[in-house]
Amino acid sequence: MNILRLLRDQAKDYDCSVCGSNHSRSDIRVLGKLESAWIVRVTCAKCQTSFKLLVVVDEHHAAITPVKEEPERPRRPAVTADEVIDAHEFLERYQGDVRTLFARRDKVRTTETDPS
Secondary structure, X not given: OOHHHHHHHHHOOOEOXXXXXXXXXXXXXXXXXXXXXXXXXXXXXXXXXXXXXXXXXXXXXXXXXXXXXXXXXXXXXXXOHXXXXXXXXXXXXXXXXXXXXXXXHHHHHHHHHOOO
């Protein structure tokens, strides 16, 4: 049984829950196998949202039953060279301590106005 062929055939019956695009062109990768179950990652061809499925294959009927869907967070774009240079220049000029640098802005304002 060619599991990828079977999954690609079934994918056309499902749409992305994020953008609504049909999964017929989505990237399907088998991550592993556990007895009669396969761990599969599907990445939408349109919005790049990925999710994992535990797919149980009933070999007597050649049917696929998705058991568990676990959506992944969309990936953030990579940091650009300009952003790295900007951060470097900012840190060169920075005069405060590390706590102030990484403190949440609302906490910094509170501590600056708090006389105690």
